[in-house]
Amino acid sequence: MKTGTVVSRIAAHGGLIAYMVFLVFPLVWMMSTSLKSTPEIYSGGLSLVPGAPSLVHYRTVLAEQKILSSMANSFSVGIFSTVLAVLIALPGAYALARYSTRWNNVVLGWILGTQIFPAILVLIPLYVLLRMLFLTDSLLGLTLVYVVWDLPFVLWMLHGYVRTIPVEIEEAAEIDGASRLQLIFRVLAPLLLPAIGASVLFAFVSAWNEFFFALVLMKSPDLMTLQVELARFTGMEGQARTGPLAAASVLATVPSVLLFGVLQKWFSSGLIAGAVKN
Amino acid sequence: MNSPGGRRRARGQLTLLLPALVPVILLSLIPLLRGVYLGFTDYSLGSPIRFNGLENYVRMLKDIYFWKSFEVGFVWTIVVTAAQVLLGLCLALLLNRKMRFVALYSTLMLVPWAMPPIIRGIVWRQVYDPDTGILNALLLRLGVLHESINWLSSFAYVIPAVIVAGVWGEIPKAAVFLLAGLKAIPEDLYEAARIDGAGRWREFRNITLPMLAPVMAAVVSLSFMWNFNTFGIVWVLTQGGPGGLTRLPMLAAYEEAFRYGYVGYAASIGNVMVVIISVVLFAYLRVQVKERMS
Numbered sequence: 291m292k293t294g295t296v297v298s299r300i301a302a303h304g305g306l307i308a309y310m311v312f313l314v315f316p317l318v319w320m321m322s323t324s325l326k327s328t329p330e331i332y333s334g335g336l337s338l339v340p341g342a343p344s345l346v347h348y349r350t351v352l353a354e355q356k357i358l359s360s361m362a363n364s365f366s367v368g369i370f371s372t373v374l375a376v377l378i379a380l381p382g383a384y385a386l387a388r389y390s391t392r393w394n395n396v397v398l399g400w401i402l403g404t405q406i407f408p409a410i411l412v413l414i415p416l417y418v419l420l421r422m423l424f425l426t427d428s429l430l431g432l433t434l435v436y437v438v439w440d441l442p443f444v445l446w447m448l449h450g451y452v453r454t455i456p457v458e459i460e461e462a463a464e465i466d467g468a469s470r471l472q473l474i475f476r477v478l479a480p481l482l483l484p485a486i487g488a489s490v491l492f493a494f495v496s497a498w499n500e501f502f503f504a505l506v507l508m509k510s511p512d513l514m515t516l517q518v519e520l521a522r523f524t525g526m527e528g529q530a531r532t533g534p535l536a537a538a539s540v541l542a543t544v545p546s547v548l549l550f551g552v553l554q555k556w557f558s559s560g561l562i563a564g565a566v567k568n
Numbered sequence: 569m570n571s572p573g574g575r576r577r578a579r580g581q582l583t584l585l586l587p588a589l590v591p592v593i594l595l596s597l598i599p600l601l602r603g604v605y606l607g608f609t610d611y612s613l614g615s616p617i618r619f620n621g622l623e624n625y626v627r628m629l630k631d632i633y634f635w636k637s638f639e640v641g642f643v644w645t646i647v648v649t650a651a652q653v654l655l656g657l658c659l660a661l662l663l664n665r666k667m668r669f670v671a672l673y674s675t676l677m678l679v680p681w682a683m684p685p686i687i688r689g690i691v692w693r694q695v696y697d698p699d700t701g702i703l704n705a706l707l708l709r710l711g712v713l714h715e716s717i718n719w720l721s722s723f724a725y726v727i728p729a730v731i732v733a734g735v736w737g738e739i740p741k742a743a744v745f746l747l748a749g750l751k752a753i754p755e756d757l758y759e760a761a762r763i764d765g766a767g768r769w770r771e772f773r774n775i776t777l778p779m780l781a782p783v784m785a786a787v788v789s790l791s792f793m794w795n796f797n798t799f800g801i802v803w804v805l806t807q808g809g810p811g812g813l814t815r816l817p818m819l820a821a822y823e824e825a826f827r828y829g830y831v832g833y834a835a836s837i838g839n840v841m842v843v844i845i846s847v848v849l850f851a852y853l854r855v856q857v858k859e860r861m862s
Contacts, residue, residue, distance in 0.1 A: 299665075299667060302662050302665060302667060303667070303669075305662050306659075306660070306662050306663070306669075306673050309659050309662070309673075309677065310673060310676050310677065312736065312741065313677050313679055313680055313736065313739065314676055314679050314683050315678070315693055316691040316692065316736070317679055317680075317683065317691060318678075319691075319694070319695065319702055320690075320691050320694055323694060323700075332699060332700055334699075334704070334708070336705050336706060336709060344761035375837070377587075377800060378587040378588045378591070379588055381584040381585070381587060381588075382584060382585045382587065382588035382589070384584060384764070385580075385581040385582075385584035385585045386585070387580070389577055389580065389581040391577060391578040391581055392578070393578065393581055393582060393585060397585070400592070400597070404596070405719075405790065405793055406793065406842060406845050406846060406849060407600055407603075407838075407842055408796075408797045408817075408818060408821070408838050408841045408842065408845075409797065409799070409834060410603075410818060410821040410822060410825065410834060410835075410837075410838045410841075411599075411600055411603035411604060411607075411820075411839070411842065412596060412599045412600050412603055412824055413603075413825075414599075414603055414606060414831050414834060414835055414838075415597075415599035415600075415602035415603045415606065416595060416599040419595075419598075419599060432748065434591065434595060435595060437731075438591050438592055438595040438596045441588055441591075441592060445588060445725055446815060453701065461817045470580075470584070472583075495682075496811060498684065499684035499685065499686075501684070501685060501686050501799070501800040501803075502799050502822075503761050505784075506822075506826060516799075517684055517686045520686055520687070520690065521686050521689075521800075521803065521804050524689075524690060524804055532694060532697070532700050535690060536690075536694065538689065539687045539690045540686060542686075542687055543682075543683050543684065546682045546684055547679060547682045547683065548676055549682075550681070550682030551675060551678070551682075554674070554678060
């Protein structure tokens with residue numbers, strides 16, 4: 291931390307504002323586009339404030355069955371995969387934090403390994419396997435894929451947090467005759483709420499944002515996720531639809547940005563960065 | 569570990585890990601191993617699988633599309649990684665000060681990262697749009713251009729255009745990790761340097777950079793892996809075009825598998841990517857080990 295002179299402080303603010311303009315401007319411009327009329331969008335104007343702001347593009351988008359059902363699909367896949375991932379990760383995270391056996395290295399190796407292998411390698415056989423189980427083009431299949439996709443991070447995050455909780459708390463519960471699972475879900479889970487909260491947000495955002503698996507695994511128009519639907523929107527049929535596309539993109543961004551804003555607290559506390567340093 | 573108690577403990581731990589391990593083994597590990605294997609077969613969707621040894625890799629050597637794809641893959645990965653780390657470092661240094669609004673800046677900067685990759689692509693498509701895009705409008709107004717450019721279908725501009733969009737999306741990630749690294753540097757190191765009369769630049773070179781090196785190495789190698797595996801944003805921006813100029817390795821593998829049905833060949837492209845990423849990871853681990861030793 292440095293304080294520095296007035297000049298250097300002004301320069302720093304100047305630099306930071308330039309960064310913010312670069313990083314935030316494209317989204318702000320899209321929001322502005324989503325509120326402009328189609329003629330204004332095509333007029334080549336540079337005004338950030340819409341001439342006559344209107345929600346017409348939002349109305350267009352929300353009247354489209356495809357967009358609505360894709361939002362509902364993304365939402366339910368996000369919720370179910372998140373809940374499942376956290377539920378099965380909790381005992382696992384406990385096991386990793388409280389025991390140290392060779393399984394620790396296996397699991398940690400796998401967590402690192404998931405970063406190395408390109409998704410395409412998993413995806414091809416996964417596609418074949420899910421097709422045999424009639425789980426391609428199925429929201430259940432996609433949910434299961436996302437659970438496995440989220441697990442490394444969720445496990446890692448929860449396991450780091452379990453380690454900060456004193457063992458004495460468990461010993462007291464054990465004397466009361468609680469089983470291991472009761473201990474994890476009744477005694478530890480409430481203490482782990484911050485880490486569970488962060489995991490839930492992370493898992494939901496990553497499912498909501500995911501594109502590659504959904505693109506390959508889902509075929510029926512009524513089972514598309516929002517990201518796939520929006521990507522198709524940019525193709526031929528979406529050529530002349532800048533306004534509605536901007537509106538739909540703003541809607542798709544809102545949950546991610548809001549949840550990320552909440553997550554930021556955990557970023558700054560270094561919980562996640564700690565994973566990199568170790 | 570080999571005592572009976574140790575074995576019982578390992579079994580107890582395994583039971584608790586099981587609910588997480590079973591889906592991972594079924595839906596991640598087995599498909600992965602099988603994917604690696606498919607890279608040594610001539611499998612195409614709907615036909616039987618036949619092991620063909622290194623044939624795919626021999627074919628790759630003569631496949632101009634493969635070379636083009638990995639060439640642009642390297643350009644993309646190296647430029648995006650370098651730019652995101654440098655720009656992320658500058659941003660982190662600016663944010664690592666006691667100033668007003670730093671909390672606000674730190675939240676705002678996360679916006680591109682928070683956006684789904686597909687929407688990042690859509691945002692930049694709209695920025696670059698030849699009819700409605702702000703970039704053309706701005707450059708025309710300033711008189712830099714006399715007619716608008718279709719950035720994303722121009723052979724001359726598409727790669728820089730896609731790289732700018734990519735860097736924009738990746739800066740926050742690098743900045744967050746580097747900022748955490750900067751905050752972990754003990755303040756008294758700087759105080760000691762100031763007593764010795766070291767200037768800002770000497771402080772940066774002699775304290776900040778060496779102390780930040782481990783985090784830096786992690787950020788560089790992780791970013792390299794992530795960028796090398798990029799798919800979504802480029803898919804939306806160009807679908808690999810024009811003329812395959814932005815067909816990154818993942819896009820090439822996707823097309824081989826799901827557009828042309830050459831699953832075995834696509835998997836072999838995946839295997840080559842694994843080898844390249846492993847080399848980077850190995851280099852990173854060596855840096856880490858050296859740091860620990862010294």
